[in-house]
Amino acid sequence: MSDKRPVLDVRELGIDFGGLTAVNDFSMQVYDNEIVGLIGPNGAGKTTVFNMLTKVYQPTRGTILFDGEDTGKKSVVDMNKSGIARTFQNIRLFSQLSVLDNVKTGYHNRSAYSPLTAILRLPAYYAREREIDKNARELLKIFGLEEEAENLASNLPYGAQRRLEIARALATGPKLLLLDEPAAGMNPQETEELMDMIRLVREHFKIAILLIEHDMKLVMGICERITVLNYGMMLAEGSPEEIQANPAVIKAYLGE
């Protein structure tokens, strides 16, 4: 793995909120087509790391190299354009939009036509909208949501909403997908299905996946590598077996 260039290379990342250091000296790499887990006790700073990777928060220290390029002061939109997409711990679908439209919002940047083209109804508008429609429906099919295309997103059952969030994120064409607690609130059977789905996403879209998760069965089951965060610091890094056997990790999770 060391001879390959990582798609995501985070070096000594840190962020302060006022006087509080939320994350400090955090480094990790994610390689192409890899599934990596980011775990840690509650409040360890996992979602903060996601927010820095997507530039919702500008890191105070350190660098984020994405695809070999320093992301510097890039905006949230630019990070998405360069290929990082995410889902949310609390589902944040556009609940008043149809399932299909939710996915279509993901294509916003990948379908260049100006509002003027749309107002004048130029041929480019129809061509692009047809293309978006076709791609969005194909994506829904992969996630078994094609029957629900015209329904409002808020009317979907919970598990389907989670799948739709992944589909919407994939529509933006990411190289790296960030999943924030994808199994939260799922029963064991749904979690099982989700694991298959994450593997399928990796195979089908040839992307790397970084996920935050508390469900250890899921983490140990699908992640090739795991990074453990505790009090904003990196506690351990390694394969699922190594992490499970690491005394520091056990201590952080169970206390002494």
Place this chain on the structure above:
Amino acid sequence: MDFLSYLINGLGLGSVYAIIALGYTMVYGIAKMLNFAHGDVIMIGAYVAFFALNNFGLPLPAAVLLSIVVCTALGVTVERLAYKPLRQASSLSVLITAIGVSYFLQNAAQLLWSSSTKVFPTIIPGGGISLGNLSISYLTLITIATCVLVMICLTLFINRTKTGRAMRACSEDKGASTLMGINVNRIISITFAIGSGLAAIAAVLLCATYPSVFPTLGAMPGIKAFTAAVFGGIGSIPGAFLGGLLLGVIEIFAKAYISTQLSDAIVFAVLIIVLLIKPTGLLGKRIREKV
């Protein structure tokens, strides 16, 4: 027959309110702010159309187009300079700023063009069509037709284009929209552009009905259209349309059957009653608290 003709006149007046209300409701829906300077954009639009017709002798379509272009540019500029720096500020600051912009535009107009009333030229010939005893003026017909056309175009734009989709997404969750690669600032600019362009159309229709142009011309139609937007459910586009039409009809009926002087009071009384019964307006979405 009187009833029918009042109704049609009411729909005509209501159509103008509806077009203005669309500007309020779209900006509220997406930027979550009340743009109280919207009425004054109408005023600027009226002056531009007036000068284009009167001083430059431009044909009507060119004058309307020029007015739309100027208002669009004005709306976008005001948003950039006055509202954008306050994106993270409290809604009260933004509201006060909007009122400030409103006074600024009114006073600028007074300074530039004096406070004396200018007479807007007749742009739509008098007369109309008669159906039995009922006669409908061309002006009313054109106003209603324009409003319906605007409504159809806007609905298609919002529902069938990626920009419209992005607008709906932004109105629900700006953070998630940004993370899907939607440039929220650009969407807000486009919203102001559309709202202000519509204000120019409303300005011309308004001046065709009441042919006088003066610096505070936008204030009353502005506040009534805002009322219409709240009436229909602020943030909802069909709500603005419905609210505008209803407000126009109520106003004309109040004038015809009750009292001319009290008509405005009656309009606002109806608003208060509606809001007491249905606080989110006729078609307003219920506001859900985030858990």
